[in-house]
Amino acid sequence: MGSEAGASKPVIKVAAICGSLRKGSFNRGLIRSAIQISKESINGMQIEYVDISPLPMLNTDLEVDGKYPAAVEAFRQKILEADAFLFASPEYNYSVTGPLKNAIDWASRSPNVWADKAAAIVSAAGSLGGARAQYHLRQIGVYLDLHFINKPEFFLNAFESPAKFDTDGNLIDSASRDRLKALLLALQAFTLRLQGCSLHLPTMSESLIQSCGGTEEEGPVVKAHTKENAGEGFHAWANFRLGTTSESADWYNFKRFNQGRRAVKQLEDRYWKLRERERVYKLSLVGTWVLVIVLMLFFWVMNDGNVCCRRNFYYHSSI
């Protein structure tokens, strides 16, 4: 997430992916419109079209030494860098298209670069406007850990009159353009909300250390962002979530949030490594003590000075 000079909102990067490879694709037309709308009238949103046509068909034999083919690496990088996704998905036989599924699968290979990001779907197709494909895509997103906005939904019957697209696949229907803008605004708000989550930003790393009160299995507990543990930034953040804060306050909090989020991740990793080391240390300590006790018993039994025991020992061993 970056910032534009003078802009008061953080800029979210949206990767737009089209499921159709067709030159005059209506769905790619929707993406072109979305890019235009975001440039003209949405502050803080940058949409980049990411072409999936160079991707080879998925074949895990193409993964060599943990590396993917160049086109796949480039695609995965774009997905990784994005804050959110806009899928423009035609419907093929009641589902998503082969090329789209292929692209999704490539970026899902380890590490899954879709994870924990916001997404929205638009579709231009036949009578139901691609609804069935959209619901399949949502189902795929469950495993990918994508978070789709629920509303507004955008289905467009591309073949209904009056015409929705010109012969080059450009969206010419103003009502659809308005609906598209509403969807983009919802995606922007949801992405920012998702990135904000509910952690208390300014003192996250402190609270992580202070409140490691969770069980060993659960790991460290990060304090929830509640009124009780709120610092100065809390109200602006909470108000943002309710949509009432000033824009400068949003920006202030987002910057701090992203720093805090990284810190938490690092601390969590370090915590688990330490726990693992502690477990190994405890095991080796117990092992050493057991060995020492066994050796002591052995020497005690064999000790010449302990006549009673020797007698018992010889007595038992002669039976």
Ligand SMILES: Cc1cc2nc3c(=O)[nH]c(=O)nc-3n(C[C@H](O)[C@H](O)[C@H](O)COP(=O)(O)O)c2cc1C
């Ligand atoms: C193989 C194939 C299967 C299709 N199946 C469906 C379908 O199940 N439902 C539907 O509404 N449209 C279906 N269509 C129509 C496409 O969704 C429609 O042509 C759409 O405009 C294609 O997207 P594009 O213009 O972005 O290429 C199918 C098209 C093809 C080529």
